[in-house]
Amino acid sequence: MKSASIGTSTSGPEVTDISPFGVWILYRAKEYFLSFSEFPWFQNASVQMVFNVREEGPEHLRWPDLEVDLSLDSIKCPSDFPMIYEASGTYRQSTPSAE
DSSP states (O other): OOOOOOOOOOOOOEEEEOOOOEEEEEEEEEEEEEEETTTTGTTTOOHHHHHOOOEEETTTEEEEETEEEEHHHHHGGGSSSSSETTTOOOOOEEEOOOO
């Protein structure tokens, strides 16, 4: 016999794993992978900083210790939100090249 779910989930986002390649997040009953190549903020962060994730709003996650805010859309499809790393250690939104 299968039990039915009652109500809605009250669990917030949860880091389920950190691998050599990225971070796994469980959010709203789905797992998402944040690769270090596409989300470099997490690669050199402490485990404690990565695990400190909060839901700031619908489909909006925040890592306050890292000062990182991500929409679920950017996690699902990071190529739609490209970032470029500057040698100074800052990131900027990439712009389409002029043709």
